[in-house]
Amino acid sequence: MTKADVTDMIYEKKRAGGITWAQIAEMAGLQEVFVTSACLGMNSLPRESADKVATGLGLPQEAAVVLAEYPKKMFEMAVPTDPCIYRLYEIVGVYGETLKELIQEKGGDGIMSAIDFDMTVEKIPNEKGDRIEVKMSGKFLPYKSW
Numbered sequence: 001m002t003k004a005d006v007t008d009m010i011y012e013k014k015r016a017g018g019i020t021w022a023q024i025a026e027m028a029g030l031q032e033v034f035v036t037s038a039c040l041g042m043n044s045l046p047r048e049s050a051d052k053v054a055t056g057l058g059l060p061q062e063a064a065v066v067l068a069e070y071p072k073k074m075f076e077m078a079v080p081t082d083p084c085i086y087r088l089y090e091i092v093g094v095y096g097e098t099l100k101e102l103i104q105e106k107g108g109d110g111i112m113s114a115i116d117f118d119m120t121v122e123k124i125p126n127e128k129g130d131r132i133e134v135k136m137s138g139k140f141l142p143y144k145s146w
Contacts, residue, residue: 003041006059006066010039013057027056033119044070103140112138 013019025035028049035053037043045053047068054064080086103112116139124131 001060001062001066003066003069003071006063007039007041009059009063010057013059017057019057024053024057028053031118031120033121038067038071042071042073042075044068107140108142110140110142112136113141114138 010024014021014024021036021039022032024039025032028035028038028045029052030045030049034043035045035049038045039053044050045067047064050064050067053059053067054061080089104110118137120133120135122133122135124133
């Protein structure tokens with residue numbers, strides 16, 4: 001069984017049961033963005049959380065083992081064509097240099113970690129049309145001189 005197999009099973013359980021990612025995250029006892037990423041194969045769940053997700057969704061025990069396995073974190077390097085993903089890619093293209101400049105001006109010569117990291121996604125009502133708010137928080141990792 002592969003991570004892709006487990007992702008397919010999770011999608012099927014979501015469709016059949018009308019289950020949300022927030023509900024799956026609640027089963028795991030972890031944050032929604034992280035659990036979703038793990039269910040999509042890009043992170044691993046702690047074994048206890050993986051067991052809870054597998055049990056809660058009625059998946060075979062082997063699925064819990066796979067959810068707890070370390071991922072390869074490989075992804076397509078081509079420009080994405082899904083409109084939602086493409087817009088995020090466009091944001092990085094347009095604002096990537098700006099973010100780098102501001103991170104380094106405020107923190108020094110370094111980067112924002114995607115390992116010691118947190119992210120939330122919320123829908124915010126707005127009179128001009130609902131907004132999506134993405135908040136990212138990553139540990140600052142300074143480059144070292146040696």
